[in-house]
Amino acid sequence: MTAVASERLVRDASRPGLGAAVHVEMAKLTSQWSLRVVLLLCVAVPIAFAAFTKSQWPSGPSDVLFGRWAGASGFATSLTLLNSANFYGIPLLAGLFAGDIFAGEDRHGTWKMILARSASRTHICGGKAIAATVCVWAGFLTMGAVSLLAGVAIAGSSSLVNLSGQLVPAGTAWALVALAWLYSLLPAATFIALGLLLSIASRSTIVGVLGPLVVAGALQLLEVIGHGRIARIISPAAPFDAWHALFTDPRHLGTLLQGAITSIVWTAIFGGAAWYLLRSRAFGSADTTPRLQRRAAARIAGVAVVVVAVLAGVSGVGPTNLTAKQLQASIAPEFGRLAVAHYRWQTGSARVTRPPMKATCNRGAGTEKSRGPGSDWSCTLVDTRVADGAPPVALDVTLKANGCYSAGAGSELGALVLTDHKGKAFINPLYEFDGCLGTP
Amino acid sequence: MRPVLETRGLVKRYGELTAVDGIDLSIGPGTVCGLLGRNGAGKTTLLRIILGLLASDAGAVRLFGHEASPHDTVARERVAGFVEELRFYPYLSAVRNLELLSRLDSAGASVAPGDALEMVGLADRAREKVRGFSTGMKQRLGIATALVRAPDLLILDEPTIGLDPTSAASVRTLVRRMADDGKTVFLSSHNMTEVAEICDSVVIIDAGALVWQGTLDRLREQAPVAAYRLWTTDDAGARQLGREFDIDIDRLSSGALLVHADDALRNSFVLELARQNIAVRQLEPDISPLESLFAALTGDPAESAGESESQGIPARSEADKVHR
Numbered sequence: 001m002t003a004v005a006s007e008r009l010v011r012d013a014s015r016p017g018l019g020a021a022v023h024v025e026m027a028k029l030t031s032q033w034s035l036r037v038v039l040l041l042c043v044a045v046p047i048a049f050a051a052f053t054k055s056q057w058p059s060g061p062s063d064v065l066f067g068r069w070a071g072a073s074g075f076a077t078s079l080t081l082l083n084s085a086n087f088y089g090i091p092l093l094a095g096l097f098a099g100d101i102f103a104g105e106d107r108h109g110t111w112k113m114i115l116a117r118s119a120s121r122t123h124i125c126g127g128k129a130i131a132a133t134v135c136v137w138a139g140f141l142t143m144g145a146v147s148l149l150a151g152v153a154i155a156g157s158s159s160l161v162n163l164s165g166q167l168v169p170a171g172t173a174w175a176l177v178a179l180a181w182l183y184s185l186l187p188a189a190t191f192i193a194l195g196l197l198l199s200i201a202s203r204s205t206i207v208g209v210l211g212p213l214v215v216a217g218a219l220q221l222l223e224v225i226g227h228g229r230i231a232r233i234i235s236p237a238a239p240f241d242a243w244h245a246l247f248t249d250p251r252h253l254g255t256l257l258q259g260a261i262t263s264i265v266w267t268a269i270f271g272g273a274a275w276y277l278l279r280s281r282a283f284g285s286a287d288t289t290p291r292l293q294r295r296a297a298a299r300i301a302g303v304a305v306v307v308v309a310v311l312a313g314v315s316g317v318g319p320t321n322l323t324a325k326q327l328q329a330s331i332a333p334e335f336g337r338l339a340v341a342h343y344r345w346q347t348g349s350a351r352v353t354r355p356p357m358k359a360t361c362n363r364g365a366g367t368e369k370s371r372g373p374g375s376d377w378s379c380t381l382v383d384t385r386v387a388d389g390a391p392p393v394a395l396d397v398t399l400k401a402n403g404c405y406s407a408g409a410g411s412e413l414g415a416l417v418l419t420d421h422k423g424k425a426f427i428n429p430l431y432e433f434d435g436c437l438g439t440p
Numbered sequence: 441m442r443p444v445l446e447t448r449g450l451v452k453r454y455g456e457l458t459a460v461d462g463i464d465l466s467i468g469p470g471t472v473c474g475l476l477g478r479n480g481a482g483k484t485t486l487l488r489i490i491l492g493l494l495a496s497d498a499g500a501v502r503l504f505g506h507e508a509s510p511h512d513t514v515a516r517e518r519v520a521g522f523v524e525e526l527r528f529y530p531y532l533s534a535v536r537n538l539e540l541l542s543r544l545d546s547a548g549a550s551v552a553p554g555d556a557l558e559m560v561g562l563a564d565r566a567r568e569k570v571r572g573f574s575t576g577m578k579q580r581l582g583i584a585t586a587l588v589r590a591p592d593l594l595i596l597d598e599p600t601i602g603l604d605p606t607s608a609a610s611v612r613t614l615v616r617r618m619a620d621d622g623k624t625v626f627l628s629s630h631n632m633t634e635v636a637e638i639c640d641s642v643v644i645i646d647a648g649a650l651v652w653q654g655t656l657d658r659l660r661e662q663a664p665v666a667a668y669r670l671w672t673t674d675d676a677g678a679r680q681l682g683r684e685f686d687i688d689i690d691r692l693s694s695g696a697l698l699v700h701a702d703d704a705l706r707n708s709f710v711l712e713l714a715r716q717n718i719a720v721r722q723l724e725p726d727i728s729p730l731e732s733l734f735a736a737l738t739g740d741p742a743e744s745a746g747e748s749e750s751q752g753i754p755a756r757s758e759a760d761k762v763h764r
Binding site for chain 1: 488491492493494495511513514516517519520521522523524525526527528529530531532536540541543544545546547585589
């Protein structure tokens with residue numbers, strides 16, 4: 001052994017690895033009372049939500065998928081909350097746990113302490129990323145589990161009406177709702193990585209915490225106008241809707257796969273950029289001055305504006321699934337299935353077959369020209385059986401950019417609440433209903 | 441003996457400013473080396489580069505004979521220390537801060553957090569949140585965070601700043617004891633008395649460049665004659681006698697006489713004053729030889745006077761200001 005090699009560089013025992021960094025970061029996160037409160041809220045909010053929706057029955061948050069069933073079925077309660085948890089809860093949790101995890105070191109001035117230890121910057125970055133992910137995922141899954149349990153306990157375990165008008169029995173519903181929450185961990189990872197990136201790039205807690213929320217808001221806004229398939233594929237927020245595919249018939253597994261790929265790619269981009277920035281950062285004496293933080297925030301805002309502008313630019317580019325043909329193909333069988341459910345609930349008789357419905361949809365223009373999201377769609381549904389005698393039904397339809405729609409004929413098809421053959425009240429499934437085409 | 445710390449041609453620029461300008465230094469094992477320089481001389485930047493927090497634009501750092509590139513935590517395995525203001529996680533206790541930081545160290549030779557706190561006199565405050573700690577307590581906790589790594593090279597940036605005299609003395613004792621145990625300590629300081637008390641060698645930098653390096657004894661040899669402030673019952677007589685002794689005496693704006701003389705000449709002068717019935721009311725050192733040399737080596741004293749005096753280094757004597 002050479003003299004140089006024999007010189008002791010590393011102590012005999014092992015160097016700290018990723019596990020040590022994760023342990024340290026977890027200990028720091030869980031020691032902060034504010035973050036403990038957040039985790040407690042992840043338990044309290046779903047319980048309060050389940051109790052509230054039950055108290056509001058039969059009216060519910062009908063502008064959200066499954067919202068109109070939230071007080072009638074615990075599965076719907078959980079899925080209603082999942083909509084909000086995806087678009088508001090995840091960015092908020094990501095901001096709170098990931099957005100401050102790097103910037104917090106700048107705020108406390110502790111970078112110099114931890115970087116002078118034996119752990120490498122890569123391990124420290126990895127430890128922070130994993131700890132933030134564990135906390136966000138734990139909070140999110142806690143919300144999911146509590147909402148499902150509290151929903152079933154408070155609203156009951158009645159069958160779930162899916163987005164194709166079918167009744168999903170409780171056994172299957174448990175699994176599908178759990179899968180929906182689990183699937184959303186993927187887009188959650190994207191926003192965690194975004195929080196990490198904003199945190200290290202801005203060195204500012206405010207930017208790190210609020211950044212994911214602002215980005216999610218901007219993306220949501222784009223979702224309202226963007227119906228092009230390209231925007232649906234590349235938007236980091238689009239995978240938040242992918243779980244809808246679990247509740248359609250047939251299940252659009254391609255949508256789930258597309259959402260997963262989009263989430264993984266964005267997570268890798270954001271996470272890789274965060275790692276690169278930490279690795280190349282020089283910890284000089286003026287690295288956290290307010291002037292520097294302002295400059296970093298301005299740079300981030302500039303990049304964000306460019307990204308949003310690009311997304312806005314491509315939002316309408318490419319083919320779209322939001323066509324009259326797609327809507328007709330989806331809404332007709334769904335209406336037929338809901339009509340069956342309506343009949344069964346009202347009469348208690350199972351001996352009924354789905355009426356063959358035909359739909360004609362448009363937005364004022366002809367069927368061929370009608371496309372895109374909007375609340376000005378209308379569909380006329382006709383029972384094609386000969387001599388049935390049932391008059392055509394005209395539905396007002398709102399088609400959203402994410403491919404989901406709500407349709408209703410108001411009291412033309414009966415009151416909101418009806419009574420079954422045993423005298424028990426139930427929600428008229430034809431009064432207003434939701435469905436999804438399956439996008440992109 | 442192989443140096444513990446070496447730098448060769450180290451350069452760090454911030455735009456137009458060259459903070460570290462080609463520094464070559466070498467520190468041997470088992471010594472305490474003081475890093476001196478005026479504010480903004482580049483001391484902290486140099487320490488940051490050595491600790492791996494900052495990459496140099498040119499040059500190299502060698503630790504224990506091995507080149508240490510920036511961010512290389514393996515090469516810095518036996519190094520611990522801190523730069524500038526010490527900050528901790530305020531929502532954690534002192535011992536918890538130490539426990540978590542030590543989790544990021546390699547296992548093996550290390551000091552238990554409790555023992556490290558004991559060494560810096562914080563054992564009784566171990567369970568308290570750092571949020572309520574004073575600057576001095578944080579300074580001691582910072583030293584404890586370095587000690588838990590059981591380093592062979594300890595780098596400290598003004599370790600006694602903010603400490604009360606008793607705590608400062610105990611830190612100095614601790615540093616000296618580490619050197620006696622074979623460890624090497626490289627510390628920056630503005631306190632010349634502290635440097636004279638605990639350091640074996642000194643590195644002086646000015647405007648990013650190394651202007652002097654050597655043992656403290658050699659520094660003392662090169663230091664100019666000491667100056668003393670003198671108050672007598674007959675200043676005119678004292679100045680007349682000074683001329684006979686060939687002693688340089690100036691009058692300060694405060695009314696005191698500034699006497700430039702080595703120890704032997706000063707003793708004879710004072711005895712002669714007494715013989716001529718000129719009473720010595722007060723005699724005190726105006727500036728130490730080390731301070732004189734430091735001021736001479738680090739350029740224009742007027743520029744640093746205001747800030748240096750508050751840190752313990754008078755840039756130049758009052759006489760210099762009066763007579764220039």
